[in-house]
Amino acid sequence: MTIHPDFDRLIDRRGTNCAKWDAMQKAYGVDPVDGIPMWVADMDFSAADVLQEAVQQLLEKANYGYFTGEAEMKTAVAWWMETRHGWSPDPRHMFSTAGLGNAIALCLQTYSDPGDEIIIFTPVYHEFTNKIVNAGRTVKESPLLRDADGMYRMDLETLETAMTGREKIVLFCSPHNPAGRVWSVEEQQALAAFCIKHDLILVSDEIHHDLVFPGATHVPMPIAAPEIIERLIMLTSSSKTFNTAGSRLGTVTIPGVDLRARFADALKALNLSPNLLGYVLTRAAYTQRGADWVDALVGYLDRNRVTFLEAIRQIPGLRAMPMQATYLAWVDFTDTGMDMSEVLRRVKSDARIAPSVGAEFGSGGESFLRFNIATPRARLAEAAARLQDAFSELQ
Ligand SMILES: Cc1ncc(COP(=O)(O)O)c(C=O)c1O
Incomplete structure (x- = not known):
């Protein structure tokens, strides 16, 4: 079925406890009166009707007590992975967590x-580093290389030479945040072989897997490299796809018996269980109606991508990485010849835009800003025009 959600509709999210808008002033000094938040990975669109109806039903029942249904939710997760990604996880291998963080x-x-050392491929989603540091583990950065097309590649050869034997886990982001990179089957196979060779556990965070643009195909790790199954932890969630991060629910799928038993013990010890809203939203999202909404969303984001990347291309000195997935544009300011403090001043004070700061994403991110383009096109066009003005003397 073709549906037509109105992604063009400008919604005022200010004053709704929306972190992206209501925390912008504090985080960036950009006033939400006329500022444009392009930082937190959160979309400025109204929720899908199928989600709204599910929440409406919940309200009508007026019952927020203990609930059943986790098994059905896991069946819905399995259905989504099968129909959208060609991967058939066993619902009995799934655990629910309070989001993927x-x-x-x-x-x-x-x-x-x-x-212990935890390997990450930088620049990468900044919370990987925070979580590792907060846990008292050691970050081991493997900087990504840029190839002739301007795309990131993993550099496993250099990583190999830096191995100390204290590495335990690879935290992998696929598709990649912040660069919108979709990893090929060959790249994933090479990483899997590396993990097997060095006795590492591979945690594959595939939260962005539904937001992939025409021309690229995301292949889930267990399909790309089935040989890694025994040491693989899969992280998925409907929260990025449907913009439901506030409901704090993620799915951890662990096919290997040993790793699964250890995770089950850890969850039991903490008495973690899913919450009702996350359960209701995930069940509603992982349906055919949810799928139709996502198809429409990806089409809209694809046109946003063209609009924004074209505007960036017209500003001499700015270079955006080709975006294969996600709604996060990764823009390099190296060729402006400016200090990043001056770049940020122009973006925040002149353009009144709050982007994510590249340095937070680890080595290699220093000269970049990340722009969230999941907003109605009129606002995106305004942001692009403001950036063009802020760097106008480079034209
Ligand atoms: C790669 C990646 N993993 C995890 C998260 C956070 O997930 P959650 O909101 O479920 O904690 C994000 C959020 O942007 C992300 O980009």
Whole structure:
């Protein structure tokens, strides 16, 4: 069925406890009266009707007590993975966590000890580093290389030479945040072989897997490299796809018997269980109506991508990485010849835009800003025009 959600509708999210808008002034000094938040990975669109109806039904029942249905939810997760990604996980291998940040923290606690090294491919989602540091583990950065097309590649050869034997886990982001990179089957196979060779656990965070643009295909790790199954932890969630991060629910799928038993013990010890709203939203999202909404969303984001990248291309000195997935544009300011403090001043004070700061994403991110383009096109066009003005003397 073709549906037509109105992604063009400008919604005023200010004053709704929306972190992206209501925390912008404090975080960036950009006033929400006319500022444009392009930082937190959160979309400025109204929720899908199928979600609204599910919440309406919940309201009508006026019952927020203990609930059943986790098994059905896991069946819905399995259906989504099968129909959207060609991966057939066993619902009995799934665990629910309070979002994927929580899942990452739990993996670190369960499968490593203080002081162990955790490998990440930088620049990468800044919370990977925070979670590792907060857990008292050691960050081991493997900087990504840029190839002739301007795309990131993993550099496993250099990483190999830097191995100390204290590494326990690889925290992998696929598709990649912040660069919108979709990893090929060959790249994933090479990483899997590396993990097997060095006796590492591979945590594959695939939270962005539904937001992939025409021309690229995301292949889930267990399909790309089935040989890694026994040491693989899969992280997925409907929260990025449907913009339901406030409901704090993620799914951890662990096919291997040993790793699964250890994770089950860790969850039991903490008495973690899913929450009602997350359960209701995930069940509603992982349906055919949810799928139709996502198809429309990806089409809209694809046109946003073209609009924004074209505007960036017209500003001499700015270079955006090709975006294969996510709604996060990764823009390099190196060729402006400016200090990043001056770049940020122009973006925040002149353009009144709050982007994510590249340095937070680890080595290699220093000269970049990340712009969230999941907003109605009129606002995106305004942001692009303001950036063009802020760097106008480069034209
Ligand atoms: C790669 C990645 N993992 C995890 C998260 C956070 O997930 P959650 O909100 O479920 O904690 C994000 C949020 O942007 C992300 O980009």
